[in-house]
Amino acid sequence: MELSSVVPWGRSLSEYKEMFSLSNRDLSKKILGCGDGPASFNAELTEKNGNVISVDPIYQFSADQIQSRIDEVYSQVVEQVSKNKDDYVWKNIPHVEALGKARMQAMRLFLADYRVAKESGRYLNASLPALPFDDGEFEIALCSHYLFLYSEHVSQNQHILSMKELCRIAKEVRVYPLLSLRDNQESPHLQPVIAELEAGGISVSLVEVGYEFQKGATKMLVAKSV
Numbered sequence: 001m002e003l004s005s006v007v008p009w010g011r012s013l014s015e016y017k018e019m020f021s022l023s024n025r026d027l028s029k030k031i032l033g034c035g036d037g038p039a040s041f042n043a044e045l046t047e048k049n050g051n052v053i054s055v056d057p058i059y060q061f062s063a064d065q066i067q068s069r070i071d072e073v074y075s076q077v078v079e080q081v082s083k084n085k086d087d088y089v090w091k092n093i094p095h096v097e098a099l100g101k102a103r104m105q106a107m108r109l110f111l112a113d114y115r116v117a118k119e120s121g122r123y124l125n126a127s128l129p130a131l132p133f134d135d136g137e138f139e140i141a142l143c144s145h146y147l148f149l150y151s152e153h154v155s156q157n158q159h160i161l162s163m164k165e166l167c168r169i170a171k172e173v174r175v176y177p178l179l180s181l182r183d184n185q186e187s188p189h190l191q192p193v194i195a196e197l198e199a200g201g202i203s204v205s206l207v208e209v210g211y212e213f214q215k216g217a218t219k220m221l222v223a224k225s226v
């Protein structure tokens, strides 16, 4: 992975709670955050005595390298969102400036934690579809804004292998959103992935959540090994 191809953009614990309908009981479980990037989910949950490991290929880079990449792309991303304002629901986040502020705050929390915790094993450089964990090692695996969202760049086969891998290492897998970034429509990979998982004995449901920023992104996928 080239750092120049990465656009760091991270969400907070409160957004993860809403995107994945995480209860306090869920948050006390052993959780994997897959593709957490510069989100502050791990930093904030660890602060509250949570038990969470994050994996992402950007963790091969140092905090300084990620920080400079954030500084490089931040205004471009804000400008891009401004141009496509109608693709988003401006309710909890009222306007583009508030969005920029919230994302920067989350990324600052991430960077501060990452600087001190990189060696602790809470941030691992690993990538789907092969994760360095034992079968059933986690109670919950979460994947926010990677699978399905980047349907144009990540193939259907890669989606299937990735979801099977997440179901191997966690008893329950939650993925959000399920829409493609290109057109805000259901990912073309969603139904084939569900069919493959169900054929392998995994139960899958699509569950409404109380979060919507990308217009129409109101559901998460929940997969459970039975």
Ligand SMILES: C[S@@+](CC[C@H](N)C(=O)[O-])C[C@H]1O[C@@H](n2cnc3c(N)ncnc32)[C@H](O)[C@@H]1O
Pocket (backbone or CB within 6 Å): 006, 009, 010, 011, 012, 034, 035, 036, 037, 038, 039, 055, 056, 057, 058, 126, 127, 128, 129, 143, 144, 145, 146
């Ligand atoms: C849009 S960011 C989402 C960050 C975070 N999950 C959030 O919601 O704030 C997508 C993340 O997916 C990561 N990613 C890219 N390829 C991946 C792979 N093969 N396996 C796991 N994560 C990957 C990227 O490095 C990036 O940090």
